[in-house]
Amino acid sequence: MNFRSVSLSLLKFLFTLWLTVSCVFLLSRLLPAINAPKGMQEADTVIYGAANAATLAKVKSDYLKRNGLLDPLFYIDISLKGKVLAAQLKPDELDKVWVEKAVLRHGFNQVAKFYGVWNDWKKLVPDTVHSTLTHHLLLWTNDNAPIARAAPYQEITKLLKAQPSLESAQLLSHWQNLQNQRAPLYYHLPAVQWQGTNNAYHHWLMNLLQGNLGTSTQDYQQVSARISHAIGTTVIIGLLGLIMATAVAYFVGFYFAHHSRGIATRLALKVLYLLDSIPAFLIALLVLTIYVVAGGSMLPIFPQEGSFIAHTASLLSNPSVVLGSVCIALLVTPHLTLQLHRSLEEQLGQLYYRTARAKGLSQKETLKKHIMPNALLPSLTLLSEVTIGIMAGALVIEITFSLPGLGNLLAQSILTADYPVIVGITLLLLIFRQVVVSLTHFAFVLLDPRLRNG
Amino acid sequence: MKLMTGDFFVLPAYQLDPEGLLSSIPYRLVRQKHDSLALTQNFKKFAAFLSSAAIARDTSFVKGSGPYKLTSWSSGRALLLEKKKNWWAKNLSSQKSGLHANPEKIVYQVVPDNAAALLALKSQQVDVMDNIPLVSFQEMQRDPKYRQLFNFYTPSSYDLIFMGMNGEDPLLKDKATRQALAHLINVPLVVSSLHGGLATPTVGLVHPQEKTFYNSELQPLKFDSQKSIQLLTASGWRKSSSGWEKKINGQTRSLKLNLLYRAGNTDFENMALLFQQNASKVGIPISLQAMESSQINEKLLSRDFDLYFRTLVGNPFSYNLVPLLHTSNAKVGGANVTGFGNRQTDLLLERIAKEERTTEKAILLKELQQKMQEESNMVFLYFQQSKIVVSKKIDSVVVSALKPGYDVLRFIKK
Numbered sequence: 001m002n003f004r005s006v007s008l009s010l011l012k013f014l015f016t017l018w019l020t021v022s023c024v025f026l027l028s029r030l031l032p033a034i035n036a037p038k039g040m041q042e043a044d045t046v047i048y049g050a051a052n053a054a055t056l057a058k059v060k061s062d063y064l065k066r067n068g069l070l071d072p073l074f075y076i077d078i079s080l081k082g083k084v085l086a087a088q089l090k091p092d093e094l095d096k097v098w099v100e101k102a103v104l105r106h107g108f109n110q111v112a113k114f115y116g117v118w119n120d121w122k123k124l125v126p127d128t129v130h131s132t133l134t135h136h137l138l139l140w141t142n143d144n145a146p147i148a149r150a151a152p153y154q155e156i157t158k159l160l161k162a163q164p165s166l167e168s169a170q171l172l173s174h175w176q177n178l179q180n181q182r183a184p185l186y187y188h189l190p191a192v193q194w195q196g197t198n199n200a201y202h203h204w205l206m207n208l209l210q211g212n213l214g215t216s217t218q219d220y221q222q223v224s225a226r227i228s229h230a231i232g233t234t235v236i237i238g239l240l241g242l243i244m245a246t247a248v249a250y251f252v253g254f255y256f257a258h259h260s261r262g263i264a265t266r267l268a269l270k271v272l273y274l275l276d277s278i279p280a281f282l283i284a285l286l287v288l289t290i291y292v293v294a295g296g297s298m299l300p301i302f303p304q305e306g307s308f309i310a311h312t313a314s315l316l317s318n319p320s321v322v323l324g325s326v327c328i329a330l331l332v333t334p335h336l337t338l339q340l341h342r343s344l345e346e347q348l349g350q351l352y353y354r355t356a357r358a359k360g361l362s363q364k365e366t367l368k369k370h371i372m373p374n375a376l377l378p379s380l381t382l383l384s385e386v387t388i389g390i391m392a393g394a395l396v397i398e399i400t401f402s403l404p405g406l407g408n409l410l411a412q413s414i415l416t417a418d419y420p421v422i423v424g425i426t427l428l429l430l431i432f433r434q435v436v437v438s439l440t441h442f443a444f445v446l447l448d449p450r451l452r453n454g
Numbered sequence: 455m456k457l458m459t460g461d462f463f464v465l466p467a468y469q470l471d472p473e474g475l476l477s478s479i480p481y482r483l484v485r486q487k488h489d490s491l492a493l494t495q496n497f498k499k500f501a502a503f504l505s506s507a508a509i510a511r512d513t514s515f516v517k518g519s520g521p522y523k524l525t526s527w528s529s530g531r532a533l534l535l536e537k538k539k540n541w542w543a544k545n546l547s548s549q550k551s552g553l554h555a556n557p558e559k560i561v562y563q564v565v566p567d568n569a570a571a572l573l574a575l576k577s578q579q580v581d582v583m584d585n586i587p588l589v590s591f592q593e594m595q596r597d598p599k600y601r602q603l604f605n606f607y608t609p610s611s612y613d614l615i616f617m618g619m620n621g622e623d624p625l626l627k628d629k630a631t632r633q634a635l636a637h638l639i640n641v642p643l644v645v646s647s648l649h650g651g652l653a654t655p656t657v658g659l660v661h662p663q664e665k666t667f668y669n670s671e672l673q674p675l676k677f678d679s680q681k682s683i684q685l686l687t688a689s690g691w692r693k694s695s696s697g698w699e700k701k702i703n704g705q706t707r708s709l710k711l712n713l714l715y716r717a718g719n720t721d722f723e724n725m726a727l728l729f730q731q732n733a734s735k736v737g738i739p740i741s742l743q744a745m746e747s748s749q750i751n752e753k754l755l756s757r758d759f760d761l762y763f764r765t766l767v768g769n770p771f772s773y774n775l776v777p778l779l780h781t782s783n784a785k786v787g788g789a790n791v792t793g794f795g796n797r798q799t800d801l802l803l804e805r806i807a808k809e810e811r812t813t814e815k816a817i818l819l820k821e822l823q824q825k826m827q828e829e830s831n832m833v834f835l836y837f838q839q840s841k842i843v844v845s846k847k848i849d850s851v852v853v854s855a856l857k858p859g860y861d862v863l864r865f866i867k868k
Contacts, residue, residue, distance in 0.1 A: 031748075045766055045767060055492065058493065221510070221511065292573055298573075300532035402531055408530055
C-alpha cells in the first residue's frame, strides 16, 4: 500500500463520483415535469382558478427563463454544420424547423434569399394564407423521401401562384430555384460549438458544490434543509438496527459454530430462514400490531426543539424510533447470521483448525482466535451490502411507523411529484453507496495482508 | 349542504397583505380580470412574497383569523393546534354566527400507511379518520364490535370522475361517435361493484345536490350497446371483418382507440377494463395505458391522446368555466384539452362567469349541462363519496361535501 496506489484509488473514486453526479443531472433533465411550474401541471382538473392559454404560456416561459431551462445543456454543443449555418439566418421559433431542413437540403445561399423575401411577404398576406403555407412547409420538412415531398411542393407552388402580389411572385421564383440546388455533403458533418460556462450543467454542478440542491416544489423550503431535517431519524434507526443486528449475528453465529449439531441450532436456523423470507412491510406491520395490542400508544410525540443532544435524546425516547430500529434489526439479522454461519462452517473444514485442536486449544479458543477473523472478512462485504440495503427497509419501516425520515420523505415526494427533492435524495443515496463501497474496499486492504502487497 | 366553520378563509390582512394591495382593488375586478392582474409588477411581487418558505412553515407566519393557533408542527408526524385565549369572536353566540370553536386542542396525526392508520383507528387511538379504503370501511360497518364504537358517514364530495375524449382527433371529431362511446359505460354497475354504492351518478358537472343549478331533466347516461351501434352507423362508420371503418380525409381509418388513466388508481383500472370489455363486444378495440400523472399531463396538454379517465375537482361557489371549456383555451397548452366548444357555448360560458343573479345563472348552467351532454367531449360519470369514521365519543358531528368532510370545530368529546 503505497502513496501511488492510494492516490490512484482516490482518483478513481472521484471520477466515479463525478460520473454518477453527471448521470443524475441527465436524468433530472429527462423528467417530464420540469418544463412547467408545478401548479400548472393539472390545469384541466380544476373548475376554478386556472388562467387562459396565453397567460399560461407567459407564466411558463417566465418559469423556464428563471430556472435556466432555456440555457444550453453542456459546455459544448454538437450539431450538424448545416444547422449551425441555418442559425445565422435567425429564424423564428415557428420557422426554425423548415429553415434548418431547407438549408440541409438545398444550401445556405439560396435559402437565405428565400427567407429574406419570406419575412417581407408574410407581413403583407392574410394570416390564413401564411398559416396554410407554413403548414405545407412543415409537411414538406417531415417527408424525407423526394417522392413524398412532391405533393407538398406542388401545394406550395400552387398557393404562391394563386397570390397576385409581386412579393409572392418573387417568393415563388426563389422557391423554384431552391429545388434545383443541392447542399454540399459536408453540411451533414458534425460541428462542435463552445457554449461557455453559461450552461445548465455548469450552474447545476456549481450549485451542488455549494450544497444548493434547489427548492422543494411542495413547501418552497430548500431541498438541503428538508433532507437534513429528515436524515437524523433515518441515521438513528439505521445505526441502532445495524448495531443490534451485527451484535446478534456475531454471538449467534459463534453459538452455532460452537454447537453445530445441537437441536437449538437447527431450530434457530429454521426460524432465521423463515424470518428472511417474510417481506419487510409484513414484519413492520406485525411489530406495530403487537405493540398496539400490548397497549402501546401511537400518539405522536412532539420532539423538543433545542440543542442537538436534546433533539437526539427525544428521538431516542420515542417508542416508534425504538420499534423502527428493532424492525431494521429483524430485517437484517437473518441474512447476516446465516452468511456468517456458512462462512464459519467453511473455515471449520480447513486444515489449520485441525492443527490448532491437535495442538491442544479448546474449540472455543480456536473459534475466537483463528476461525472468527478469517470468517469475518467475507462478512465485511456483506455488511457493506446490508448497510446500503437498509435504505430500502428504512423506507417501508418509516412509512409504517410514520417516522419523518429520509425514506418517508422520498415516498412523499414521489407521491406529490416533488422532483427537486427526489433528485436530491437519489443523489445522496448514490453518493452514500459509493462511499460505503470505497470504505469497504479500503478496510479490506487494511485488514487482509494478502491484498496489501498487491 | 351544510356550511362549516372555515369554509371561507378569513385571514389577517396586516400579516399577509401588509401593503394593502388587495384592499385597493374591487373584488369584482379580481374575479373577472385575474389573468391580466397576475401579470402586473405589484401582483408578481405579492405572489413572490406569498410563495416564500416562511409563509408555508414558520409558526409565526402561519396565522389566520380563526379560533386556533398552530402551536407546533412536527413535519410528517403531527400538527398541534391550540385555542387562542383572546379570539375576537369568543363572546359571539355560535348559533347565530355559525362560528364554532369547541375543542381546546386539536392534533392532526399524519399516518402515511393505510394499514397502520386503520390500526390506530381500531385501537381507538384516533377519533376521526377519513379517506378509508372501501373494503375496510364495509368490513368495519358489518362488524358489531365497531358499530358500537364508531359512527359511519358517507358525505358526497365535489370530486367528479369523468371520461374525456379528444374532439380534435379525426376519429372522434363527429359528436355521434363520441355519444356512441359514452353509451358503452355502465355507470350503475361501476357505482355498485367498484364503490359499493358509495358514489353519486350525475349528468353534468354540477352536483345533484345543488338543486338550483342541476339539470334534473337530462337523462342520465345509459349503457346501451345497440344505441352505440346505431350512433356509429349514423356517423358513417361501417362494420367490416377488421372492425369499424370510415373514410376520413380520403383515407380509410379504423376505429381503434387508446385509453389513458393514472397508474396505481385501482378504480380507474377497473373502470378501464369494464369499458374495454363493453367496447370489444361492439367491435371497438381499446388499448389501455396506465401512466404516471405527469406523463398524462404532458400527453393531454400536447393533445396526444384519444380517451382518458380523470378526476375533476369542483366546488359549488364558483362556476367560472372559461379556462376549462372556452375555445380560446383549446389550443395546444390550454386547459380545454378535449377541444370542446363552439361560438354558442363560448358566449354561454362568458355569461355564466359574469352572472351574479341565481335564477338567471341556473338557466344558463342548465343549458350548458345539456350542451355538454350532447357534445360528449367530457362524459361525466359520478361524484365520489367520502368515507368517514368518527368515534362515538365525539358528539355534535356535522359532515359536509366540502373538504375535509367534517366540521372539527363543532366536535365535543364526551
